[in-house]
Amino acid sequence: MINLQPYENPQYFFYLLIGLLPIIIGMLYQKRFRWYESLFSLVFLFLIFDGSKISQGIAIIGYTVYETLVTWWYCHYRTKENSKNKTSIFILAVFLAILPLIFVKFTPLFVDGKASIFGFLGISYLTFKVAGMIMEMRDGSIKDFHLVKFLQFLLFFPTISSGPIDRYRRFIKDYDRVPTQEQYLGLLQKGVHNIMLGFFYKFVLGYFFGTVLLPNIEHLAMLSRHNFLGLSWPLVGVMYTYSMYLFFDFAGYSLFAVGISYMMGIETPMNFNKPFLSWNIKEFWNRWHMTLSFWFRDYIYMRFVFFMMKHKILKSRIALANLGYLVLFLVMGIWHGETWFYITYGIFHAVVMILTDAWIRYKRKHKGWFPSNKFTHVMSVVLTFHVVCLSFLLFSGFLDQLWFGIR
Template sequence: MINLQPYQNPQYFILLLIALLPLMIGLYRGQRWHFYESLVSLLFLFFIFDAEKTSQGLALIAYTIIQTLIVKSYCSYRNNPRFQNNFWVFALAIVLSILQLVIVKLTPLFAAGNDSIIGFLGISYLTFKTVGMIMEIRDGAIKEFNLGKFLHFLLFFPTISSGPIDRYRRFIKDYDNVPSQEKYIGLIGKGLHNIFLGFLYKFLLGFLFGKMWLPQIQQLALAQRHTAPLGISIYLLGYMYCYSMYLFFDFAGYSLFATGVSYLMGIETPVNFNRPFAAHNLKEFWNRWHMTLSFWFRDYIYMRFVFWAMKNKVLKSRIAMANVGYLLLFLTMGIWHGETWYYIIYGLFHAVVLIMTDAWLRFKKRHRQHIPSNRFTKYFAIFMTFNTVCLSFLIFSGFLDTLWFK
């Protein structure tokens, strides 16, 4: 049987191109066929959740119905002049929206080795979309609920499994409009460029780092764990760098496919990576790495917590509130990845380094006349940031758990 999971083999791309060709012709001629777009989305969703993943498909259907009712109900509540903007109604909508995801994430704690029967591929990213909508409805940025647009936004198949995470208002702006012929030709060029670059990243470089070299280096590192203190050897460093490169090329390749296909459909899905390993510090890194996720966590968790804390005067110091916000943000992000110790340490590691980064930037601003700034210091900052990130990815990989405890 041909594997038609998203972006896994050439057959998927051939079938995808055939399915998108009528849509592309329509967009080139100035027409957007929403009904046909929906049919294509349903077709490729069927490919994702067919055969042994039928149970996941049924979970997705149930999830979609529940989320539709939650978002529609909350939007109706906010638009009804008889009701006030009650915080607890908003909180209930958020809790109900994330409840299925929370159950899926916590299931392994109570049933080791088992996946939740209500889980499916992409549940996290769909939940981020609906939670973002509920928050923007509360803010008054989204004032009406349209069932067709909501479903198309939620189930947009190029990004359903692993993002990038789009925002409803940005997506609908593209969905409601047809790009000019000149602009669409440019989108086709960008889309094909991203797809071919995605092949280079995911199927060549990702394969080399992740499938060929990483298993060999892993075995060498494990072989020396009893002879090197704490198993720290040159092979462990090799594993750290190799895994970091694999993680980047595999995920960035997938994201390039998702944005490339979106462009062919006339939807300018936000990019996810922007030369992250050229960042000068960890704060800049998170503005370049998995950008739609980091911006989502920043806007909907960090910023809202800081504003709430300032409004309620939880702490007198803005710096202290920002630091607590970092801890909350990255602890949440770590737990979202999983409830194991290394994901939690990964999150706390980033929080602590970001707190230190902010402190350094404040110190540097106050003493900039005494601190050199030249080409060497810039490259040194990139070098230090790169190695800090790679160390965090080593923690994230879970390999240290195998190396030390198993």
């Protein structure tokens, strides 16, 4: 059996190109072979989860059936009379949708660090898709449930393992239409460009920073671990090197996913937009892993703030926004993992967001006190870059190894 990790080796891209050829030819003649796209996705899902990952393959089948039933049930409930204002049913539906992810995420805490047998590659991103659909059903944006379209959206294989996270209505709009030949040639060109750039990011720059540089610098940092808190110049090197590796590796993967999506006629949203050129931390989260940050913003932060305002739990809008940041980034940190460094990473970003808002309010209150020009802009970008890299050092878990891993 062939076992292929998405976008990790040339063999995967070879099989991918063979599978894509009928789709590309069909699109060039303004025909979308939906039956073939479904078969194509199923074959690649099988290749991803066969062999040693067969248990994950079984898990994703069970998960898909479960989430399909939950989504269908809630949509069916919404069509009933006098059902639209039942908040308790909505909360139950969201809880049921995220329950498998909660179970998988917290199982290692109670089973000696062992991963759940119900986990599989991409369960987080599939869960975000389903939860988002249920919330949009609650809002009335999605009014019906179409089984085939739901499965196409949920199991769209280019983005299944690590996103980007698409939205149902945007995806279906692309899925239902067939682009003109001119439109598709434009998509095809952008798709090839993204894939080539992804190769450069992931297999050249990501490899250089992550495989060539990082282990050596980490080794030097470990040798100086007996310094106060292990602080040393090699540790600073780890911070910047890991940040570069994280960006180029993940951005490269995302470019692959977007590029393949374009080739299939689906304009999956981009995930990164020059994040290291951000001039404050709020702008950074508008540029880094954008589909995830926008998902957390729309479905957690905004709904939490709206709930608190509606029930008048906090009168101060500033205090409400700050509490929202703490909840948002704490959830994001816990989602990455139930370890002190992921949770600290989340709290760190919440605190920086709160301080950024406070600084923006202070500048507005004292207009004319602070110059605004190219120099101050560059300084803001440089400062934000260093703050972000420091957060990535926390995120990396290297400090855990440095401080607690070796005695």
